[in-house]
Amino acid sequence: MKLLIAQQIQKKYKQKIIVDKVSFKVNEGECVGIIGPNGAGKSTLLKMLATVEKPSQGTLRFHELGYDGNIKKIRKKVGYIPQDIALFEELTVKQQIQSWSRLSQGKIDKRHVDDMIEILRLNEVMKKRTSDLSGGWKRKLNLCIGILHKPELCLLDEPTAGIDIAARKEIMDWLKRLQQQGMTLMFISHDWHELRALSDRLLIVDQGRLLFDGTIDEMKFMKYDDGSRDLSNIVQAGLEYEHGWGR
Numbered sequence: 001m002k003l004l005i006a007q008q009i010q011k012k013y014k015q016k017i018i019v020d021k022v023s024f025k026v027n028e029g030e031c032v033g034i035i036g037p038n039g040a041g042k043s044t045l046l047k048m049l050a051t052v053e054k055p056s057q058g059t060l061r062f063h064e065l066g067y068d069g070n071i072k073k074i075r076k077k078v079g080y081i082p083q084d085i086a087l088f089e090e091l092t093v094k095q096q097i098q099s100w101s102r103l104s105q106g107k108i109d110k111r112h113v114d115d116m117i118e119i120l121r122l123n124e125v126m127k128k129r130t131s132d133l134s135g136g137w138k139r140k141l142n143l144c145i146g147i148l149h150k151p152e153l154c155l156l157d158e159p160t161a162g163i164d165i166a167a168r169k170e171i172m173d174w175l176k177r178l179q180q181q182g183m184t185l186m187f188i189s190h191d192w193h194e195l196r197a198l199s200d201r202l203l204i205v206d207q208g209r210l211l212f213d214g215t216i217d218e219m220k221f222m223k224y225d226d227g228s229r230d231l232s233n234i235v236q237a238g239l240e241y242e243h244g245w246g247r
């Protein structure tokens with residue numbers, strides 16, 4: 001079953017095209033990785049899917065709901081975790097989770113929340129003030145808060161950026177657990193290990209365009225016809241990571 005359908009979506013800031021007529025579909029329960037060079041338009045694409053930005057052109061549908069006129073309903077079903085961390089710094093972790101749960105428009109499933117707290121090991125820092133947490137802990141807390149309402153689709157912008165290997169593994173395990181529970185995931189990453197471990201499918205974005213939509217295994221048949229060095233390097237790195245095909 002299709003969960004999300006993007007048709008020819010475009011985003012312009014002033015006259016500059018940031019996302020250029022991108023179309024793709026996401027099935028229920030799928031995990032889609034998004035990769036591309038810096039400034040390619042990945043975050044802007046994710047923001048449109050999250051209803052944070054409105055496409056300048058094109059259409060987005062979530063199940064049978066068009067994004068136009070249904071933003072409130074869609075936000076209940078979609079979780080978005082941006083790179084920036086927006087937390088109440090003066091609250092303890094426990095208060096933070098309680099406050100965001102109260103602010104949530106949907107019903108909170110306590111088991112889901114407890115499960116996230118456990119797997120992200122947030123119970124170790126429950127009494128700490130948010131302002132006293134390290135960057136990695138803040139990121140984990142931010143991730144937990146972004147999907148307190150147990151959305152059907154979770155959109156993550158570089159969920160493991162700038163954190164240590166142990167915490168990264170916890171986040172990966174947590175994402176796998178969410179996927180096993182049936183959540184549909186889309187995540188931006190620059191890390192082939194993560195993309196390989198989590199994604200069923202890959203979207204490669206460059207200069208606002210969708211250059212590839214398929215499995216990592218299908219990627220080895222990809223032809224570069226636009227001479228994009230950055231993209232070739234990204235694909236090359238992926239292939240080298242896989243089996244040394246690119247060497």
Ligand SMILES: Nc1ncnc2c1ncn2[C@@H]1O[C@H](COP(=O)(O)OP(=O)(O)OP(=O)(O)O)[C@@H](O)[C@H]1O
Nearest residue numbers: 013014016018036037038039040041042043044045
């Ligand atoms: N609100 C905005 N106004 C004007 N330009 C913007 C705005 N947001 C993003 N851009 C521009 O759009 C381009 C793509 O940005 P975006 O953050 O989507 O790229 P990205 O692929 O996520 O990059 P990175 O991997 O570095 O995070 C950049 O050139 C950026 O400067």
